[in-house]
Amino acid sequence: MLLELRDIKKSFTGAEGPVPVLRGVDLALGAGESLALTGESGSGKSTLLHLVGGLDRPDSGRITVAGEDVTALDDRGRAALRRGTVGVVFQQFNLIPSLDIAANIAFQARLAGRHDAALAQDLAERLGLAAHLSKYPEQLSGGQQQRTAIARALAARPRLVLADEPTGNLDEATAEAVLGAMLELVAETGAALLMVTHSAHHAARMGRRLHLRAGRIA
Structure with missing residues (x-):
């Protein structure tokens, strides 16, 4: 298995004490x-993705990605994991304002030491960004910025792609095209894709579906 979670538990501190999430x-x-990971708001979907991506730590349990125990890594190790093994597409675009779109797409791949100009160009074309490569994030719509974030994650050829509502800012037609491109590229590279979505239609396009309810897989 490329990704394994075993008995993952996570709580946050509330006004009256710990609030279990997972x-x-x-x-x-x-x-x-x-x-596809589905579930109501507050069921713990985004928290789970943050834990897998090494952006937070579980209270207990074990997460392994490509045979590496993520729960045992320090901050530097988890940052290296996100550079080289895991591609993350969250609802916040987190694009770099001072870089144009071409440089934003290439950013993570350059950090990982495997920038491929041909792949970056192919991604830009598939995601409808080829005409915007010399622009800056502030000049793009929210949907275009989301597509740039997706291209950036895929350009580094990650072994695992984590996507939190990656088509949430896109119209239906664009969402279909973007999701199709993501699935094609994941299949071509042999990567795994874990996607959080509220859309039953988009979930149905994934190979498997799991539902998270009240912090547990239903």
Whole structure:
């Protein structure tokens, strides 16, 4: 398995004490597989993605990505994981304002030491960004910025792609095209895709679907 979660638990501190968010989640995902994670708001979906991406730590349990124990890594190790192994597409675009779109797309791949100009150009064309490569993030619409964030994550050829509502800022037609491109590229590179979505239609396009309810896989 490329990704394995074993008995993951996570709580946050509330006004009256700890508030459980994840209550013992088990999950496995193999290379080349795509998995949709669905659930109501507050069910712990985004928290789970943050834990897998090394952006936070679980209270207990074990997460392994490509055989590496993420829960045992320090801050530097988790940052290296996101540079080289995991591509992250969250709802916040986190583009670099001082870089044009071409440089934003190439940014993570350059950090990982595997920038491929041909792949970056192909991604830009597939995601409808080829005419905007010399522009800056502030000159693009929210949907175009989201597509740039997706291209940046895929350009580094990650082994695992984490996507939190990646088409949430896109119109339906564009969302279909972007999702199709993501699935094609994941299949071509043998990566795994874990996507959080509220859309039953988009979830149905994934290879597998799991539902998170009250911090547990239902």
